[in-house]
Amino acid sequence: MEELYNPQALEPEIQADWDAREVYRVTEDPAREKYYCLSMLPYPSGALHMGHVRNYMIGDVIARHQRMLGKNVLQPMGWDAFGLPAENAAIKNQVPPARWTYANIDHMRGQLKRLGYAYDWSREVTTCRPEYYRWEQLMFVRLFKKGLVYRQNATVNWDPVDQTVLANEQVVDGRGWRSGAVVERRDIPQWFLKITDYAQELLDELDKLDGWPDSVKTMQRNWIGRSEGAEFSLKICDAAGAPVAGDLSLRVYTTRPDTSFGMTYCVLAPEHPLVADITTEEQRAAVEDFVASAKTASEIDRLAEGQLDKRGVATGAYALNPFTGQAVPVYLADYVLMGYGTGAIMAVPGQDERDWEFAKAHGLPIVRTVQPPDDFDGGAYLGDGPAINSEWLNGLDVAAAKERALEWLVEQNIGQRQVNFRLRDWGVSRQRYWGCPIPMILCPDCGAVPVPEEELPVVLPEDVEFMGVQSPIKADPKWRQTTCPECGAAAERETDTFDTFMESSWYYARYCSPDAEGLVDERANYWLPVDQYVGGIEHAILHLMYFRFYHKLMRDAGLVSSDEPATRLLCQGMVVADTFYRENENGDRDYFNPDDLSMNFDDRGALAGATLKADGEPVTIGPVEKMSKSKNNGVDPVHMVEKYGADTVRLFSVSDSPPHQSLEWSEAGVEGSFRFLKRLWRQVVAHASAEGAAAELDPQALDDQQRALYRKLHETIGKVGDDLERRRTFNTAIAAINELVNATSRHVGESAVDHSLRRCVWRHVLLLTPMVPHATQALWAGLGEAGDVIDQPWPEMDEAALTRSSVEIVVQVNGKVRGRISAPSGASKEDVEQLARAESNVARFIGDGTVRKVIVVPDKLVNIVVAG
RNA sequence: GCCGGGGUGGCGGAAUUGGUAGACGCACCGGAUUCAAAAUCCGGCGAGGCAACUCGUGAGGGUUCGAGUCCCUCCCCCGGCACCA
Numbered sequence: 010m011e012e013l014y015n016p017q018a019l020e021p022e023i024q025a026d027w028d029a030r031e032v033y034r035v036t037e038d039p040a041r042e043k044y045y046c047l048s049m050l051p052y053p054s055g056a057l058h059m060g061h062v063r064n065y066m067i068g069d070v071i072a073r074h075q076r077m078l079g080k081n082v083l084q085p086m087g088w089d090a091f092g093l094p095a096e097n098a099a100i101k102n103q104v105p106p107a108r109w110t111y112a113n114i115d116h117m118r119g120q121l122k123r124l125g126y127a128y129d130w131s132r133e134v135t136t137c138r139p140e141y142y143r144w145e146q147l148m149f150v151r152l153f154k155k156g157l158v159y160r161q162n163a164t165v166n167w168d169p170v171d172q173t174v175l176a177n178e179q180v181v182d183g184r185g186w187r188s189g190a191v192v193e194r195r196d197i198p199q200w201f202l203k204i205t206d207y208a209q210e211l212l213d214e215l216d217k218l219d220g221w222p223d224s225v226k227t228m229q230r231n232w233i234g235r236s237e238g239a240e241f242s243l244k245i246c247d248a249a250g251a252p253v254a255g256d257l258s259l260r261v262y263t264t265r266p267d268t269s270f271g272m273t274y275c276v277l278a279p280e281h282p283l284v285a286d287i288t289t290e291e292q293r294a295a296v297e298d299f300v301a302s303a304k305t306a307s308e309i310d311r312l313a314e315g316q317l318d319k320r321g322v323a324t325g326a327y328a329l330n331p332f333t334g335q336a337v338p339v340y341l342a343d344y345v346l347m348g349y350g351t352g353a354i355m356a357v358p359g360q361d362e363r364d365w366e367f368a369k370a371h372g373l374p375i376v377r378t379v380q381p382p383d384d385f386d387g388g389a390y391l392g393d394g395p396a397i398n399s400e401w402l403n404g405l406d407v408a409a410a411k412e413r414a415l416e417w418l419v420e421q422n423i424g425q426r427q428v429n430f431r432l433r434d435w436g437v438s439r440q441r442y443w444g445c446p447i448p449m450i451l452c453p454d455c456g457a458v459p460v461p462e463e464e465l466p467v468v469l470p471e472d473v474e475f476m477g478v479q480s481p482i483k484a485d486p487k488w489r490q491t492t493c494p495e496c497g498a499a500a501e502r503e504t505d506t507f508d509t510f511m512e513s514s515w516y517y518a519r520y521c522s523p524d525a526e527g528l529v530d531e532r533a534n535y536w537l538p539v540d541q542y543v544g545g546i547e548h549a550i551l552h553l554m555y556f557r558f559y560h561k562l563m564r565d566a567g568l569v570s571s572d573e574p575a576t577r578l579l580c581q582g583m584v585v586a587d588t589f590y591r592e593n594e595n596g597d598r599d600y601f602n603p604d605d606l607s608m609n610f611d612d613r614g615a616l617a618g619a620t621l622k623a624d625g626e627p628v629t630i631g632p633v634e635k636m637s638k639s640k641n642n643g644v645d646p647v648h649m650v651e652k653y654g655a656d657t658v659r660l661f662s663v664s665d666s667p668p669h670q671s672l673e674w675s676e677a678g679v680e681g682s683f684r685f686l687k688r689l690w691r692q693v694v695a696h697a698s699a700e701g702a703a704a705e706l707d708p709q710a711l712d713d714q715q716r717a718l719y720r721k722l723h724e725t726i727g728k729v730g731d732d733l734e735r736r737r738t739f740n741t742a743i744a745a746i747n748e749l750v751n752a753t754s755r756h757v758g759e760s761a762v763d764h765s766l767r768r769c770v771w772r773h774v775l776l777l778t779p780m781v782p783h784a785t786q787a788l789w790a791g792l793g794e795a796g797d798v799i800d801q802p803w804p805e806m807d808e809a810a811l812t813r814s815s816v817e818i819v820v821q822v823n824g825k826v827r828g829r830i831s832a833p834s835g836a837s838k839e840d841v842e843q844l845a846r847a848e849s850n851v852a853r854f855i856g857d858g859t860v861r862k863v864i865v866v867p868d869k870l871v872n873i874v875v876a877g
Numbered sequence: 878g879c880c881g882g883g884g885u886g887g888c889g890g891a892a893u894u895g896g897u898a899g900a901c902g903c904a905c906c907g908g909a910u911u912c913a914a915a916a917u918c919c920g921g922c923g924a925g926g927c928a929a930c931u932c933g934u935g936a937g938g939g940u941u942c943g944a945g946u947c948c949c950u951c952c953c954c955c956g957g958c959a960c961c962a
Contacts, residue, residue: 222881222882223881223882224880224881224882224956224957227880227881227957228880228881228956228957228958230880231879231880231881231957231958232957232958234958234961236961236962238962261962262961262962263962264961264962265962276962319960342960343960344960344962345960345961345962346960346961346962348961349961349962350961350962353962354962355962356962357962361962362878362960363960363962364962366960429961429962430961431961546956546957549956549957550957550958616888616904664889664901664902665889665890665902665903666889666890667890670890671955672889673888673889673890675888675889675903677902677903677904678889678902678903680903681901681902681903682902684917685902687916687917688917691917731893732893735893736893738891738893740889740890740891740901740902741890741891741892741893741900741901743901743902744890744891744900744901744902745900745901746901747900747901747902748900748901751901817897819896819897821896821897821942821943823942823943824896824941824942824943825943826897829897861942862942863942864896864942864943866896869896869897870896870897870943872896872942872943873942874942874943
């Protein structure tokens with residue numbers, strides 16, 4: 010065993026050994042309890058950053074701990090390899106997206122291995138490979154046949170110069186990022202998955218996900234946005250309430266049918282199909298004008314410009330309020346969205362803030378139908394109260410009036426109870442090249458026809474010229490042209506590709522049977538559901554919703570048997586760091602990397618200033634922010650591994666804050682972790698060389714001091730296990746181990762029992778193995794122990810070791826600590842009280858006062874309440 | 878605006894069920910070692926006070942023998958959603 014801790018020498022050696030023996034490879038074994046620990050797969054952007062390192066450490070600690078607890082642990086890794094950055098890189102570097110992606114994967118795999126993560130690389134998944142995406146295509150074809158897929162027009166950003174669709178992030182200030190042309194909104198046909206069919210189940214089962222953070226569940230609930238109300242029809246009429254030609258009617262959705270008597274107008278969304286039919290001649294020009302302006306200005310643009318005023322126009326038409334028999338005007342306004350409910354509303358300004366504002370802006374009447382409290386002086390009243398101005402509803406509270414109004418609508422046969430969701434169907438078409446081809450054929454006669462299953466996969470050509478304007482498969486007639494599988498006529502392939510969320514919606518299942526002839530095979534049911542999923546909170550809604558949805562699709566296709574894909578979810582915090590910048594002449598900030606700066610500290614050690622090494626001039630210290638390229642505050646993990654070794658980087662990345670909180674990167678902190686490992690190493694080496702052959706410890710032979718250390722050991726075992734498994738607070742687990750190491754180094758006894766005791770403690774470097782697997786392996790071997798640390802059983806806490814003969818009890822007088830006493834463990838209330846009163850300082854504070862009450866918390870605390 | 882999570886020393890954070898506030902680490906200070914430095918080891922480290930003590934967990938109030946923890950009012954920060962009828 011080396012005298013000095015030398016991670017650069019020992020880590021690669023241990024990693025090569027793991028690799029050669031494939032120690033993290035697992036197979037299904039029904040006789041053993043399984044544990045599936047999964048971290049969200051990375052996009053192969055080029056190099057690992059600190060965020061990756063910390064994220065994967067969280068999963069690695071859990072996986073390694075579970076393995077030592079005896080479980081059959083699956084921890085896989087793969088690559089979310091399709092996506093826009095590869096296209097951007099292709100343009101910048103003149104490399105085909107595939108080549109750039111595969112090179113990045115090779116590089117990043119090497120980096121992951123250097124950090125020592127316990128992955129089963131035999132199950133690696135790369136989503137841009139046909140062996141992977143062919144099954145995604147098959148699933149899509151089957152979903153199409155099942156009626157869960159449809160094609161419909163949807164709006165995209167269209168660059169009229171480049172003649173291409175742009176992703177939202179490619180639109181800068183309303184212009185195309187390359188061409189600079191003003192981007193248009195254009196409707197083109199796109200593919201949708203019917204996630205809304207599963208809205209209710211996706212909502213209901215959130216209640217069963219006890220192991221998911223509340224924040225994520227709340228976000229999903231809001232996103233699904235279930236609301237209960239009524240849908241009903243109103244007849245279109247003239248201003249006098251007389252019927253118009255064509256017998257038109259308007260259907261509206263409301264959550265407040267109780268307020269129907271207060272309807273003073275109706276509103277249609279600008280895109281509503283009824284608009285053309287009901288608009289009167291006098292209003293036609295104004296309506297067309299409004300519809301055109303509503304199309305150009307997107308909601309988001311207007312929000313950004315603060316234009317939340319209620320724009321709208323009268324159609325000239327009227328609708329008959331079935332409750333009152335009165336005709337109310339029908340307006341058009343862009344505060345009503347075509348995509349929700351029926352795209353039309355009854356407006357009740359007395360009870361709805363948006364309607365109130367519109368009514369005020371357009372001079373429309375307002376009728377209150379719920380009596381507000383006397384002190385209410387606002388506009389629309391949204392609270393509870395008795396119904397007023399509502400004939401047969403008058404006097405009922407909101408809930409009762411809702412029910413009564415609903416019953417009435419059903420009796421009249423004009424409406425019914427209706428549940429609506431905000432959740433939209435999932436648009437999966439992307440007009441990009443670097444994605445999975447959508448396996449559909451567009452036939453002029455038969456329409457959209459799926460590619461026959463036996464012809465899958467539809468392979469995306471990888472060796473292409475790609476300039477970033479036109480997708481190579483859209484540009485290539487040979488790729489496009491095919492024949493219709495149904496009628497045999499000439500037809501064209503769909504040239505859109507899937508949203509990359511499609512690949513990341515089922516990769517976790519593919520890992521279970523990576524070579525299956527199908528999406529998955531029966532092995533999936535051994536591993537699924539995932540026991541612990543780890544990933545960023547930014548995926549709280551989209552990915553984690555699609556992931557749940559796709560699991561249910563696979564379940565309903567008979568592929569998996571569970572209802573939910575993951576039982577426990579941990580969303581890790583960001584890695585953040587100080588920023589440093591100077592303002593340039595344009596008023597923009599030029600950010601500097603900490604590597605290029607000299608830091609100055611004040612008397613108290615706080616960062617007081619920094620200067621650029623290059624010119625010696627000061628820079629401004631900015632706020633602590635997420636490590637990023639744009640803020641130039643990133644630290645290269647590889648550089649850190651070269652300097653300190655993987656174990657130090659691993660240890661620090663989980664030491665300084667709990668996993669779900671952000672971690673402030675501090676090189677001084679990294680050095681602290683490094684110092685700890687060096688200190689541990691020195692002590693174990695000293696023990697192994699001087700006391701190597703110590704006998705097995707006999708707990709009965711311990712004196713008080715020795716027993717105290719032995720107790721500390723077992724307290725630590727208990728705490729670390731609990732922190733790693735239940736609480737997932739790795740920082741406190743590490744702090745506890747730190748305390749144990751400190752206590753052991755202070756233990757100076759030299760007897761044979763002391764030697765045995767120390768040996769017993771040092772064998773428990775096992776507690777650090779999940780965080781620091783290389784160093785603990787070397788120490789384990791150095792202690793003369795055989796085998797791999799990663800396969801040692803997790804230490805068990807000895808309850809008997811925790812017992813104490815006497816305990817220190819805090820004595821309070823009127824809630825303030827006035828003394829400490831030593832009492833036999835488990836002493837009676839009376840005995841403890843007597844000891845407490847006898848303590849001199851306590852006695853002083855009781856003085857002549859009358860003791861009113863004595864509270865005793867056994868073995869912990871006494872509080873003596875004194876009056877006077 | 879609505880929803881969720883926070884606010885504790887110079888800093889990151891700990892305090893798990895209402896029971897000793899500040900574990901552990903960083904920074905800093907003092908000492909040992911050294912020709913010297915680095916490294917290492919020992920000690921100190923919330924504020925005020927010689928001390929006894931007093932004060933102290935964003936602000937104010939409350940419940941309690943006892944509140945960082947529970948309740949009410951308010952301020953600030955972070956994240957999500959944002960005309961969803």
